[in-house]
Amino acid sequence: MTLLAVDDVARSFGAVAAVAGVSLTVAAGQRVALIGPNGAGKTTCFNIINGQLRPDRGRVLLADQDVTGMAPRGLARRGVGRTFQISQTFPSLTVRENVQMALAAHRGQSAGVGRALRHHDPAAADAALAQVGLAADGDRGAGALAYGDAKRLELAMVLAQAPRLLLMDEPTAGMAADERHALMDLVSDLARGQGIGLLFTEHDMDVVFGHADRIVVLDRGRVIAAGEPDAVRHDETVRRVYLGLEAEA
Numbered sequence: 001m002t003l004l005a006v007d008d009v010a011r012s013f014g015a016v017a018a019v020a021g022v023s024l025t026v027a028a029g030q031r032v033a034l035i036g037p038n039g040a041g042k043t044t045c046f047n048i049i050n051g052q053l054r055p056d057r058g059r060v061l062l063a064d065q066d067v068t069g070m071a072p073r074g075l076a077r078r079g080v081g082r083t084f085q086i087s088q089t090f091p092s093l094t095v096r097e098n099v100q101m102a103l104a105a106h107r108g109q110s111a112g113v114g115r116a117l118r119h120h121d122p123a124a125a126d127a128a129l130a131q132v133g134l135a136a137d138g139d140r141g142a143g144a145l146a147y148g149d150a151k152r153l154e155l156a157m158v159l160a161q162a163p164r165l166l167l168m169d170e171p172t173a174g175m176a177a178d179e180r181h182a183l184m185d186l187v188s189d190l191a192r193g194q195g196i197g198l199l200f201t202e203h204d205m206d207v208v209f210g211h212a213d214r215i216v217v218l219d220r221g222r223v224i225a226a227g228e229p230d231a232v233r234h235d236e237t238v239r240r241v242y243l244g245l246e247a248e249a
C-alpha cells in the first residue's frame with residue numbers, strides 16, 4: 001500500500017526555489033532515503049510532509065487522503081511521526097517521563113511538566129522503551145544518557161505515538177560508525193515488523209546504502225534520480241552531482 005504520496009510539491013522562499021516540483025512515495029514497511037547536497041531541499045520537503053510548511057503547489061497524500069497543508073498536530077494524530085537532528089528530549093526528566101510527555105502531547109493533553117506526568121501511562125511508556133532496548137533505563141535521568149541512548153529515547157518517544165509514517169532527520173548524525181548501524185538496524189526491524197513507512201535524510205552514505213530500500217536524490221529542489229540503491233549508486237548524474245568519489249567505494 002502506498003502510505004505516503006508526495007505529488008509535485010513546490011515551495012519558494014523569495015527568489016529561492018527550495019523545492020521545485022518533487023514527487024515521491026513511501027509504502028508501508030518501506031525505508032526511503034532522501035539525499036542530496038546541502039541546500040538541496042530535503043528539510044523543506046520534510047517540513048511540507050509533516051505540515052510545518054504549506055507548499056506553494058502540489059499535494060501530500062497519506063493513505064490516499066489529501067492532507068496538504070494540515071497542521072503538524074493533526075498529521076501526528078493521523079500517524080506522522082518525526083525525529084529531529086537536534087535532540088528533542090527533556091534532560092531534567094527521567095527517561096520514562098520523557099516518553100510519558102510524548103504520550104500526553106500526542107493525546108492532546110496538557111504537556112506541562114508536573115508531578116501528574118509521573119503517573120501518566122507508565123506501562124505504555126515502558127512498552128515503547130522496551131522496543132528500543134531501554135527497558136531497564138526508565139528511572140534514569142535523560143540528561144545522563146550516552147548520545148546513542150538519547151537517540152534511542154527519541155525513537156521511543158515517537159514510537160509511543162504509534163506512527164504509520166516515520167520521518168527521521170539525519171538520525172545518525174554525531175554517532176560513531178558502529179552505533180549508526182545499530183540504530184538503523186533497530187529502526188529497520190521496527191519499520192518492517194510494524195509496517196511503518198520510513199523516510200529519512202542522511203549524509204552518511206554507508207548508512208544510506210546499507211539501510212534504504214529506495215533512494216531519492218534531490219539537487220536544487222528537484223529529484224535527479226530515484227530507485228533502488230544499486231541503480232542510484234551507478235547513476236551518472238548522481239555520481240557527478242553528489243556522490244563523487246564515495247560512489248567508487
Ligand SMILES: Nc1ncnc2c1ncn2[C@@H]1O[C@H](COP(=O)(O)OP(=O)(O)OP(=O)(O)O)[C@@H](O)[C@H]1O
Nearest residue numbers: 013016017018036037038039040041042043044045
Ligand atoms: N525559511 C527559509 N527562508 C529562506 N530560505 C530558506 C528557508 N528554508 C530553506 N531555505 C532555503 O531553501 C533551500 C533548501 O533548504 P533546505 O534546508 O530544505 O535544504 P537541505 O537539503 O535540507 O539542506 P541541508 O542538508 O543543509 O540541511 C536552501 O537554499 C535554503 O537556504
